[in-house]
Amino acid sequence: MDNNTNKNIKNNNHSEEKVRIFDTTLRDGEQTPGVSVNPEKKIKIAYRLDELGVDAIEAGFPIVSNGERESIKTIVKQGFKANIYGLARTVKTDIDAALACDLQYIHTFIATSEIHMKYKLNMNKEQVLERAIWAVEYAKKHGLEVEFSAEDATRSDRDFLIKVFKSVQEAGANRIDIPDTVGYATPEYISSLVKEVSENLSIPISMHCHDDFGQAVANSLAGINSGANCAHVTINGIGERAGNASLEEFVMSLQCLYNRKTNIKTQLLYEISKFVSNTMGIIVQPNKAIIGENAFGHESGIHTHGIINNPLTYEPISPELVGRKRWLQAGKHAGAHGIKAMLNEFGVNPTDEELQKIVEQQKIVADKGKSITTAELLSISGQVMGNTKFEEKFTLHDFHIVTGLNIIPTAVIQLSTQGKEYIASEIGVGPVDSALKAIQKIAVEVAKIKVREYRLESITGGSDALAEVSVKVEDNFGNVVSARKSGADVVVASVQAMMDAINKVMLRKVLES
């Protein structure tokens, strides 16, 4: 088996046709609770989506606000390769709002399930059918290409659903979409539904699956394998409640498990996932498939041993395929092979006996619940190998910050380096700024190391939200290194990232000297 395709799974009948990727990050994704993206950010994201190779971008819901219409209009003007869609209910105001954005493509929807018709629309089946036909005819009369969605399709009466789909096809719809609006369907149900719908229609079918039971990707795949040729997806799987099918997982599953192709440039997946996460302020869980931080990280000794001998032992695909790199982590599960590989990367070659001691010592640190940075691992190896040049160069002892409404934020930092104690204080525009300036004051004096870039990459949720910080520092030889830390306290995470980055660049200096 090569590492890009699972040869155990037979191609289905549609395998030559590329699967169409309809990205709804800017519409359903923006409906993630608490998220609102300004026009400037929307346009930047649209650029990245087009670069990624999605076939369609649902740019927004034109009726919702002036700002939304302005962003959609601007996105339409960019002349992207992707088709640009706007969402509209089956009402004149919504379709007119879409037309006012100069859209050529519209995604119009009305609910077809009993529960939605009765409790939300207050309409009967005949009225819903009539409205669906009217909307498609009206949009077509105005020159739009139409994708019609029967909202809550998977909880709708099947005969009625098929009647609606057949009628909108007759009215001129270009495609129909099957939303699993509350993520309630199983892959088996989706298969039988899509088969029946496709037997009754001649226009293409899309899937739109939500992830309430974690089935969104499996359901989208089941739809594709049963006759649909397009899926609505979002970057990082963001969206209403538990989100939508994740673009990365869906595309990679299609390609690697089912040997189906899309127009997606998979090498850009990680970079664009990060970009969307940072721009929209929605953190990706570390264990998320394909794009989570841990997806290609290895700590356990058994695994790292296997990985070093042949990456396919514990990686289903090469990380490079999705624009990533594998990484090994020191820690209590780590074994000699992994630690050796990490040290070798820095040109450190311990003997077998030394290696054994390094592994044991880093396990003692890990057992205290500490995560071990590269700098710390090298410091341990320096002690074991009797080579002080690998010792951690900067050790933080304490810091203290005062901030408030009528107080200039001030930080006091206490650290030691090269056997000497240093205390520095600095003021700044905020607590992080003052803390980093105080550390930098010492770092410049002792080793000519300055902060080059600081990014508070993502922050979500309430007052206990997680912040992810990355700091880049540069020494006087032009060596630039970065370090990341995440944590609930943004100041602590920033100080730790800064210390880690300084120690890494110090080690580089030492190893190159």
Ligand code: KIV
């Ligand atoms: O989940 C859903 O049903 C939707 C519709 C607007 C298609 O997002």
Ligand code: ZN
């Ligand atoms: Zn949806």
